Amino acid sequence: MADTTTPVPAQRRKFLDGAWIASIAVLVVLAVLDIAQLWPTITFAANALLHTAPFIAFAVCAVAYLKATGAENLLAKAFEGNPARMIVMAALLGGLSPFCSCEVIPFIAALLAVGAPLGAVMAFWLASPLMDPAMFAITTGAISFxxxxxxxxxxxxxxxFGGFGTLMLSGTPVFTNPLREKPSVGGCCGVKQPFSSQPIWRFWTERNRLDIFRSTALDNAIFLLKWLTLAYVIEAVMVHYMPADLIASVLGDGGIGTVILGALVGMPAYLNGYAAAPLVAELMDQGMAAGAAMSFMLAGGVSCIPAAIAVWALVKPRVFAAYLSFALAGSVIAGMAWQILS
Incomplete structure (x- = not known):
């Protein structure tokens, strides 16, 4: 007899995970310590979610479409040609396309197994967690286009920056024999040749792709809703309790020290790019310099747990340290550039 009880706990886990529990915990603590602020916090978060709803809807549909069509398969083209071209294409596709960690880890493992240049892989690793269509929409709604x-x-x-840096230093001890062990081709999804098929843009003509669209849309809607709820609840608390002059005095002068501090704080404190956007928007409203905000989001995005684990699992600690060093230096440079331009 088929087991019909398995999907129920799985669905519950989607709703009762750390982000939801954290949101509830913040509200419970608020109810205990300052009950008068509980309802204003709830309404603030609800109104913020309503304001962001169009961006959430666009993000959910865009990612679901890209997944259903198999557009991720275009990533493989980034690793064809000469090393310099690979680095440029890997950075472009990493920074512009969505990805599934279940597929990307075996995909990168397969590339490394067949000898793909580490510079191109580094470029992809650094760019891919920082931006995708969903994050672009959320960041636009929370901060600005x-x-x-x-x-x-x-x-x-x-x-x-990281890709060409790795290429130039490829003969040094840091990047000599970089892998923990030679990875096998394949992965947890059972994919023998990740990203090897061609995209199907008219995905609605195939039932299995329609199922992918629906499941991806639902998963991303839940993902965005839970993290943005937590972000807006924390933002409401910050608005009420965190003095704006403190933020302005610590992160508001726009100098190189402020930008470096933003990167150093962002690396260990980051949630993810979706939850960080509204929090950074509030910090900027309270006086955080634009450059510090940019370095915070860039350094934190590269060092967030899902992105870091993908690198740590495949390469030796010295290469992982180089990955973090490129992220820190690049985020500070980008933060200073944005501070000047803004």
Missing amino acids: EFALAKTIAAVALGM
């Missing part, structure tokens, strides 16, 4: 566009350009530039 200009900031989202600048972050996209910075993501691609950071990928190229």
Whole structure:
């Protein structure tokens, strides 16, 4: 007899995970310590979600379409040609396309197994967690279109910075024999040749692709909703309790020290690009310099747990340290550039 009980716990886990629990915990603590602020916090978060709803809807549909069509298969083209071209293409596709970690890790493992240049892989690793269509939409709604566009350009530039840096240092001890062990081709999705098929743009003609569209849309809607709810609840608390002059005095002068501090704080404190956007928007409203905001989001995006684990799992610690070093240096440079331009 088929087991019909398995999907129920799986669905519950989608709703009762860390982000939802954290949001509830913040509200419970608020109810205990300052009950008068509970309802204003809830309404603030609800109104913020309503304001962001059109961007969430666009992000959900865009990512679902790209997944259903198999547009991710275009990533493989980034690793064809001479090394310099590979680095540029890997940075562009990493910074502009969505990806599934279940597929990207075996995809990168397969590339490394067959000898793909580490510079191109580094470019992809650095750019890919920083921007995608969903994050662009959320960042536009929470901060501004200009900031989202600048972050996209910075993501691609950071990928190229790390990629060409790796290429130039490829003969040094840091990048000699970089892999923990030679990875096998394949992965947890059972994909023998990741990203090897051609995209099907008219995906609605195939039932299985329609199913992918629906499941991806639902998963991304839940993902965005839970993280943005947490972000807006924290933002409401910040608005009420965090003095604006403190933020302005620590992160508001726009100098190189402020930008470096933004990157150093962002690396260990980052949630993810979706939750960070509204929080950074509030910090900017309270006086955080534009350059510090940019370096915070870039450095934190590269060092967030999902992105870092993908690198740590495949390469030796010295290469992982180089990955973080490129991220830190590149985010500071991008932060200073944005501070000057803004």
